[in-house]
Amino acid sequence: MSVHTDDKIRTVDELAAISAALKQQGKVIVHCHGVFDLLHPGHFRHFAAARRLGDVLIVTLTRDEFVNKGPGRPVFNQRLRAESIAALASVDYVAINEWPTAVNTIHRLRPDLYVKGSEYAQREQDLTGKIYDEEQAVETVGGRLAFTDDITFSSTQLLNNYFDVFSAEADAFLRDFRQRYSAGQVIEMLKALQPLRVLVIGDAIIDEYHYCKAVGKASKSATLTSRFLYEETYAGGSLAVANHVAGFCHDVHLVTVLGAPNSYEEFIRGHLKPNVTAHFIVRDDAPTIVKRRFVDPFLISKMFEVCYLNESYLPAAQQSDLRGHLQAVIADYDVVLVTDFGHGMLDRETIALVTASARFLAVNTQANSLNLGYNVISNYPRADYVCIDQEELRLAAPRPLDARA
8 A cells, every 4th residue: 555654654543443444345454663763774675575474564763752772762753753763664653652662552553563673583682671561562462472573673773873862971871881881780770769758849841742844934034934843842840850750759749839710730640650749839829831942843953942931030939839738748858859940949948958858969050041040059058969961050150160279
């Protein structure tokens, strides 16, 4: 069958309906799944071989948030990866998976064949163990697991070996780290974090990315005209930090601020991990913070940004609620992690309470265009761990960093 590239990218639910209709026509549905961050000849041959096993090839790929290939991955975002795969003649349909694994997608698509590369034929070598779950899923819907047999490459190894994904400093650090610690040691250290109870305090931010294609200059002004393509919305700020910590620790409590107008509370609750409990302080005089970026998808370059927020400190009633809740719970947590974006949540009294009460205090003070010059780490009289970049350190320094005392 032949499908135009623009029509190939669908949602999983749309492809479930398409797959069901095609199967009623007697078509054999083949399903491949993976990250596919850097397309290479191994992928091309894998897709071509999979397509020859049936009549229709559906490829699903892992969402950005579920890619677990190391820092800075995926290199290409999910939309670009989907577009690249859709451009291949051997592929009939593409979808971005909605779940961490392919199991739920297999249940929806009900393929006749679920096809993996030959490197998965030795199932015990799959360190994630996902191949067993995927095989069980496809057999449950009446299909079977199959393998292609052709040359194989690893996108991760190719990126690591031949592309400057990291800076020279980061590469040197990673090489030294690999020499000092084995994978087993790292895994054991990460497991040791699981019992820690972590309190995350900081600004909730809704990060929106509106992808637009520049079409030219407006006829009556020196303005760039762009055509809207699509948008992506993420739970950012302290929400993202809480979710990240929840991947390592079983018990995470988030304290943050939402606005009464445009609260995004339903979206936020739906995007927090199950082991994150949240306490929201609601202010009536401001919306939940939204940072809306307009992005050129070709080079992934930001054209401009619009922020929706009230930069003033919390009203007295909300400050009292915030400090009261922190006083009640802070002693119960092993680690207090403050993500201070400088948008009015944390005033001097609240900072004093946190620094005096936290058992172990980790602080990030972010310098951004809205707070540049005053949201500095020196606002915190004490911290056990500080995470800031060089520019943020310079803003807090009373003299040049290389000056002698």
